[in-house]
Amino acid sequence: MNNDDQMLRISQYYSGIYAQQLTQQGEGKTKRRRKKNKGDDVNGAMMMMMRKRKLSDEQVNFLEQSFGHEHKLESERKDKLASELGLDPRQVTVWFQNRRARWKTKKLEEEYSKLKNEHETNIVDKCRLENEVLNLKEQMCEAKKEIQRVLTERDGVSINSPTTSSLSMEAAMDPPFLGEFGFDNSFYGPSHEGLEWVNNLYNMPYHM
DNA sequence: CCGTTACAAAATTTTACGTCA
DNA sequence: CCTGACGTAAAATTTTGTAAC
Numbered sequence: 462m463n464n465d466d467q468m469l470r471i472s473q474y475y476s477g478i479y480a481q482q483l484t485q486q487g488e489g490k491t492k493r494r495r496k497k498n499k500g501d502d503v504n505g506a507m508m509m510m511m512r513k514r515k516l517s518d519e520q521v522n523f524l525e526q527s528f529g530h531e532h533k534l535e536s537e538r539k540d541k542l543a544s545e546l547g548l549d550p551r552q553v554t555v556w557f558q559n560r561r562a563r564w565k566t567k568k569l570e571e572e573y574s575k576l577k578n579e580h581e582t583n584i585v586d587k588c589r590l591e592n593e594v595l596n597l598k599e600q601m602c603e604a605k606k607e608i609q610r611v612l613t614e615r616d617g618v619s620i621n622s623p624t625t626s627s628l629s630m631e632a633a634m635d636p637p638f639l640g641e642f643g644f645d646n647s648f649y650g651p652s653h654e655g656l657e658w659v660n661n662l663y664n665m666p667y668h669m
Numbered sequence: 670c671c672g673t674t675a676c677a678a679a680a681t682t683t684t685a686c687g688t689c690a
Numbered sequence: 691c692c693t694g695a696c697g698t699a700a701a702a703t704t705t706t707g708t709a710a711c
Contacts, residue, residue: 515685515700536675555702558677563700565678 516556520546524553528560 516524523546527538534542534557543550 534676552701554676556700558679559701562678562680 516548516552520548524556524560528557528564532557532561532564 524542527542531538534554539550539553539557542548543553546553
């Protein structure tokens with residue numbers, strides 16, 4: 462930016478700056494800690510002109526309202542805002558650019574924390590399901606032991622014999638038994654881990 | 670096509686201001 | 691209290707890319 466532009470900018474700021482100064486004096490909610498520049502001479506006034514100004518609450522609120530309505534800024538709207546707020550149109554442009562950047566950052570942060578939460582609940586879920594599988598395997602193991610115990614008690618009786626009592630293997634291994642657990646052999650994959658004994662029972666010669 | 674203008678996004682710098690030792 | 695270092699948010703600038711004319 463060349464000097465002419467700089468001076469043009471300065472002159473454009475001039476009226477607005479002092480208007481702002483007046484409006485800001487009544488607000489005074491926040492304490493102004495350090496005051497550079499006692500500003501009592503021409504150089505001081507010049508510095509005040511060139512100094513980067515914090516926009517007033519009123520100006521920011523207005524801009525925020527406008528941003529909430531539409532993130533993009535057409536030149537017509539920009540000029541309108543600038544004149545209504547006593548700002549350089551360039552300031553309005555810059556404000557919208559920065560505001561869009563802040564908005565994007567915030568959105569990314571929100572998205573990140575959402576994904577993080579989802580990930581965490583998925584981990585908890587996975588853990589719960591793994592425990593459930595362990596419990597079911599345990600139940601299966603107990604059932605197997607119980608069946609073996611019953612079979613052992615009937616020592617000497619062939620399980621393949623159609624003449625056995627109601628506790629025959631056909632009865633014990635009724636298809637609905639598996640159905641209740643909702644399992645099929647594909648559940649544990651090709652190894653059939655944990656269900657081998659079921660298959661073996663059908664082919665069991667006499668004792669295991 | 671080529672230069673110009675206007676604008677946007679992203680990155681960076683500058684400034685104002687609060688906090689804290 | 692005062693002061694300087696430090697951190698942070700916001701304003702402004704720079705760089706780069708793109709579309710319209």
